[in-house]
Amino acid sequence: MSLPTCFAPPDAAAHATPLVAVDREGLPALLASLPSSAARWCQSSGFAADPHSVLLVPDADGRPLLALAGIAGVRDPLALGAAPLLLPAGDYRLDGERGLRLDPGTALLGWGLGAYQFTRYRQPTRTPARLVLGEDASSQSEAFAQLKASTLVRDLINTPTEDMGPDELEAVARRVGLAYGGEVRCVRGDQLLAENFPAIHAVGRASHREPRLIEVLWGNPEHPRLSIVGKGVCFDTGGLDIKPADGMRNMKKDMGGAAHAIGLAQLVMARKLPVRLQLLVGAVENAISANAYRPGEVLRTRAGISIEVDNTDAEGRIVLCDALTYAAESKPALLLDYATLTGAARIALGPDLPALFCNDETLAAEYLRAGEESADPLWRLPLWRPYLSYLASNVADLANSGGSRMAGAITAAVYLDRFVPRELPWAHIDVYSWNDSHRPGRPPGGEAQGLRAAFALLKARFAA
Template sequence: MTDFSPMLQPDKGQPARTIHVVDKHSYESWLAAQPERARTAISAQGMKLEGYAHAILPGDGADDWSVVTVTANAGNFSSWCLAKLAAVLPAGTYRLASGDPGVAMFGWLTGQYRYIRYKPKTEAEAPRVLLTTDPVRMAAALREATAVCMVRDLVNTTAADLGPAELEQASADLARKHKADLTVTKGDALEQGYPMIAAVGRAAGRNRAPRLIELVWGNPAHPPVAIVGKGVTFDSGGLNIKPGNSMALMKKDMGGAAHALALASLVMETGLPVRLHLLVAAVENSIAGDAMRPGDILTSRKGLTVEIDNTDAEGRLILGDALTKAVEGNPELIIDFATLTGAARVALGPDLPALFANDDALADAMISAGKERDDPLWRLPLWDGYDEMLKSDTADMTNSPAGGFAGSITAALFLRRFVPKDIAWAHFDTFAWRPSAKPGRAKGGAALGLRAAWGMLEQRFKVN
């Protein structure tokens, strides 16, 4: 994992190159105050008044230079306004010409993220260091960047190197670091206690056996909060096998588990006053003689029966059992993350996670926190009128309604069957992947909705 700690440092007056930040409103007055050599350099470099544009400004000596960059948000910094500079400037130390970087510290860090596990070893890049006079925000930026890049690292890891056992190990490492209790249920105990998790994962064989991973942390007197993650480490689609182009990215189908682990790490790292219950349903959806079949009827941990119409709608099955276990702890709040439906991507594209919630205040708090942290969400409805689409002639419900309409909504309605109305619940249908790079946001594994959820938790359960 990338070590971000050298990239932000307290400003103690040490030598540093200057970064001037302008927008289209302040640019002309700023430019008029610059020496002629700076104006000539900007013109020669063809800097445009658009976000992320920048130019190098010469100083009195050959090695005396500074940089100007344009932010698209007039008068306001965003998480990303310095992210491109962090990726393209030479290694060294920098400070803003005026003010403090604030929220832009986060993008400065994530702009320097690299995933190099499968590339030949090369000499590590020297960091680009940003100075700040705000140590509290610096610590927060370091924590959030580390959590976001935990998601990236886990999702980017190939399925050959990250199966259910490796998700268990990642959970065990977190538990050890924060002195939490870890419980792993598998084998006969899983089949008896969590039959849908067992059914989805049984075809993967003994070496990649399914399991429910649970981590418990915090003072039992504090409000109980459950975080649940879908951990399908590879999804072939089962007997309803995916076509090749749809299967190519299915190493990322554990992205929900990666988000859950990262959010749990933020909770524990900051000592948030909650009783945390992390649940990761870890399986590989494979094909073998004992694979789950279309037409099978499963009895869930809750006792509801589910007709399997499509073995590729497996994520909601494992989450159903995990949510049931979470509910048994009578939490004040449940948050689940899952790369659940392609329908959410069709509706909202790769950048916007679909948010579902049974509590308006909770949804509003999530969306507000996402806006503050440049981690946008879009709420979709738990539309009661579509609940009848889950009807089955032979079981309490089907796992995959016919017709293909409202796929993300019907999946969320399926999950709602496992959460009582009196427990606040939020469900993220997230992509966990970025198909193309943007400043501070590398192509590949992506944390989408994580910072929004964390912002809500931080506001709701303020650290003492």
């Protein structure tokens, strides 16, 4: 594969500037090992090895001697996230003799995420500095796959709906699936009714772009089946229960669950996990027109459970329930779904922690452990089934929302739980998919959250 512009091949090492990672505790010893003029430069510059700080140190002739990168710790996947856009353009190589030793894969991932700029509609603000890759490609191949998946997620979410509607989301899923030898099929428009996906059809029928269910199958049919489902609401007006302007502003990101599902599927295929992968994306626009679904309507679902529409802005769970039912019909060994589902999850956990709901204690423990070990945390919220009473309906089996504002993330999860057989290990991840502000390695806009954790979980489950 061609290298991203923020990396240089191993043969560039000879002329690259050494890059030394250091923390506050190790800085005094490092300064003592440097030439006195270099040490004085660091001190006069006020460099204190604070996390995400960098400093280019000249030699006696004013040429680059080395670069310093302050880090919080060697396990931080974003330890070098600030360096590509703070250091002067040029080539840098990790110095394995001085300072802290970073794992080459961790360094590669953090550098690549820090160099990311969304450039579809404008030129990059600057050329990132380049990190010279090590000779051992095998130790970096997984990091490259993770970086590729993470930047795919960011690109999909950052792209506005005019260029990332259901048609374009299908094209991406098709491109990714076919690139790795998968099979792709898509059920569109009124064919959704013919093939018994009425809930997906109801949410998306008001848009000029057809709603659809996208399916990618990959891998040996003899291997355990892994089903990954993503909410692909490419824009959410709120429907007839229309959102206010500030709530609608960033609704291009309401397909963030689908972006995560596609990114994770790509990672599974790229790393050749021994699974029979099924990727499912319900791709719709929740639009407003004469045939938009209405509050008070009763919808059919693939599972045969009738749904009263209490609020048309609670559309993601309606899209997901048909996809989850379809996935469960194949009795997968594991079912995961990703969705930008509730603002309540953000109120509870803030923007950085995806909410994890799970019907299996072993799976939940493994998922949380994978998040901790990969420094990609999630936080478990209870799948408290008594709260299903908040979704009671007088005319249907279930309502999609209710009058209470309590436990909004949990009620959404227990709604989905009605469509998943109890014996099937299932995890639902309510993910924000967005950075509201700039932080090193995390530019404003779309973000992959919990992706490394999910892949670590899948490796532990299926590649052992």
